Amino acid sequence: MSRFSFLGWPVVRQFGSGDPLGRGEAVTSPKTRVISPRTSTADRVVQSVCPYCAVGCGQRVFVKDEKVVQIEGDPDSPISRGRLCPKGSASEQLVNAPGRQTKVLYRAPHAKDWQQLDLESAIEMVADRFLEARRNNWQQNDEHGRPLRRTMGIAGLGGATLDNEENYLIKKLFTAAGAIQLENQARI
Known part of the structure; x- marks a missing residue:
């Protein structure tokens, strides 16, 4: 262990080195001198x-x-x-982040384990389910014959990790598909 010395105090180094405001060499530690950003x-x-x-x-x-x-x-x-x-x-x-997921994972209904899927299969699966939900829940007219042209089987929740342009395109996609239940996390 090194001996204690008042000369090692930063305030003493400030005045002894000609750096009275302590903004330069006087306040730089030996460790700081050898590292680089x-x-x-x-x-x-x-x-x-x-x-x-x-x-x-x-x-x-x-x-x-x-x-x-x-x-x-x-x-x-x-x-x-x-x-x-x-x-x-x-x-x-x-x-x-070491825990970042880089593969598509899927857990089938009532299954205990996740399985890996290739991206194309996952996209096909999502598209098939999207179209099926739209088809099965389509409402063309209300009980009085007024046009609705909507589906209640699809909802969208946007996220703030997407930029304005991506959220705009997602909103247009869901609106074109007839979904009316749209929200964004940034607004909640």
Whole structure:
């Protein structure tokens, strides 16, 4: 263990080094002097948009060896001007989390275990069920003969991890299919 010395105190280093405001060398620890930021070792920087809400804050995604190493606010963004909320600041974890699912999983009714499906089979399964629910629950007219042209068998819940354009297209799809029960998590 090293001996205690008053000369190691930051305030003493401030005045002894000519840094009386403590904004430079006097307050830099030996550990800080030898480390470098993850952003300095990145192979490339990609501009992106935060996926969490509909605000559309700009992000700078730092990539090294085709892996995201850091995400920061984009100072060139007219929306966020380089700032991110706590969720946006932590969005690197969305990409690199060890528990992130990268395969389609399906659990059949009354089954205990999940099974992997290929993406094409899963999309076909969802499309078939969507069309069947629409067909089985279609309401052309009400009891007085007035046109309804809707289905109560389909509902949509949008999420804030999609941007405005994606939510707009999903709303158009569901409306064109006759669904009237549409909501978005950002509004709830």
